Amino acid sequence: METLTVDLPGRSYDILIEKGLLSRAGELCRHALPQAKKLFVVTDTNVAPLYLERVTAQLEAAGFQTASYAVPAGEGAKCVEQLNELWERMMAFGLTRTDAVAALGGGVVGDLAGFAAATVLRGVDFVQLPTTLLAQVDSSVGGKVAIDLKAGKNLAGCFWQPRLVLMDPNTLDTLPLSTFMEGMAEVVKYGCIKDGEFFAYLEERPSREALMEGIEYILYICCNIKRMVVELDERDTGERMLLNFGHTLGHAYELAGHYTQWSHGDAVAAGMCAAAHLGERLGITPAGTAERLEKVLSALGLPTRILCSPEQYGAAIGLDKKGSGSTISVILLEELGRAVRHPMDKQVLLEELR
Numbered sequence: 001m002e003t004l005t006v007d008l009p010g011r012s013y014d015i016l017i018e019k020g021l022l023s024r025a026g027e028l029c030r031h032a033l034p035q036a037k038k039l040f041v042v043t044d045t046n047v048a049p050l051y052l053e054r055v056t057a058q059l060e061a062a063g064f065q066t067a068s069y070a071v072p073a074g075e076g077a078k079c080v081e082q083l084n085e086l087w088e089r090m091m092a093f094g095l096t097r098t099d100a101v102a103a104l105g106g107g108v109v110g111d112l113a114g115f116a117a118a119t120v121l122r123g124v125d126f127v128q129l130p131t132t133l134l135a136q137v138d139s140s141v142g143g144k145v146a147i148d149l150k151a152g153k154n155l156a157g158c159f160w161q162p163r164l165v166l167m168d169p170n171t172l173d174t175l176p177l178s179t180f181m182e183g184m185a186e187v188v189k190y191g192c193i194k195d196g197e198f199f200a201y202l203e204e205r206p207s208r209e210a211l212m213e214g215i216e217y218i219l220y221i222c223c224n225i226k227r228m229v230v231e232l233d234e235r236d237t238g239e240r241m242l243l244n245f246g247h248t249l250g251h252a253y254e255l256a257g258h259y260t261q262w263s264h265g266d267a268v269a270a271g272m273c274a275a276a277h278l279g280e281r282l283g284i285t286p287a288g289t290a291e292r293l294e295k296v297l298s299a300l301g302l303p304t305r306i307l308c309s310p311e312q313y314g315a316a317i318g319l320d321k322k323g324s325g326s327t328i329s330v331i332l333l334e335e336l337g338r339a340v341r342h343p344m345d346k347q348v349l350l351e352e353l354r
């Protein structure tokens, strides 16, 4: 089993990675939550028929009394109505401050259940059992939890670190190919920003089958990078911003596709390519970098270019918002494996993107 410890003052926790680990969920959660008697399991309607019974049986065998609730699958569940539903169900279950919440699912379940845990009874412990590639390499680690508002995504939330992150790569076998590849956009991102050797490793594995052969190593490398970045900058004011490589321009593409045409992973993939081209034009990124990146992403079936209007770029970089400042930190690559924050005038950036 691969083990990583996220070392934060008073809130350290382990990330455990191993194929088949869900079958040990009971004993591992018991170890992380020695005081809890009740465990409220949050999942979604796709994940519940696949894994819920197995997990709750494990938890009960380890002495937890459990209740569960499956929110409707999809981003729409990250809303105040579902949050309220969870609070009420947790109270009806008799959850106390020494009990805990488990998030079994993708990033939607993790963000929603984590925010419910952070707020119910002024905060109870929670554990993450992520079941998508995106949740395993990204959203389950780092303690950002949130719901969406009409005004935008993730606008109500907080930092609430889990007590344990337990990932079983076997759960990825049931993911649709497109959902798996969406997560791969984030995996490639880690190679780009922090680990050139890892990027080369991914270049040699251009299929789901090849990637799954080395999945424990892949999860370990990605979680280790996220761990380091979170330890340096838990509250997202400096180093953690490097994780946004490809995301600002990706936001423009999500806008361009009205959040339906392009998935988040698609948008990030094209956003990383646009950022690599931009870096090359500015003389910061070595020539040929964008080409290597495009090759890896194309092999995984991810888009490398998405058309979008100057207005959409403007909205994504905050040019349309009064008082948002005239400069923006763009994340660029000094080489594959090393990202930097590059402050740019928004108007100049917009001209470059045209």
Ligand SMILES: NC(=O)c1ccc[n+]([C@@H]2O[C@H](COP(=O)([O-])OP(=O)(O)OC[C@H]3O[C@@H](n4cnc5c(N)ncnc54)[C@H](O)[C@@H]3O)[C@@H](O)[C@H]2O)c1
Residues within 6 Å of the ligand: 044, 045, 046, 047, 050, 073, 074, 075, 078, 105, 106, 107, 108, 109, 111, 131, 132, 133, 134, 135, 138, 139, 140, 141, 142, 143, 144, 145, 153, 154, 171, 172, 173, 174, 175, 176, 179, 182
């Ligand atoms: N907190 C953070 O730091 C952070 C970071 C990145 C993204 N996020 C959030 O994560 C969310 C996206 O996460 P996601 O991509 O995991 O989406 P998701 O949770 O919606 O999961 C994607 C789909 O896969 C299904 N699914 C999940 N596990 C499955 C499995 N093992 N087998 C079959 N189907 C399965 C889900 O039901 C859903 O339909 C967004 O809301 C985003 O804002 C949070």
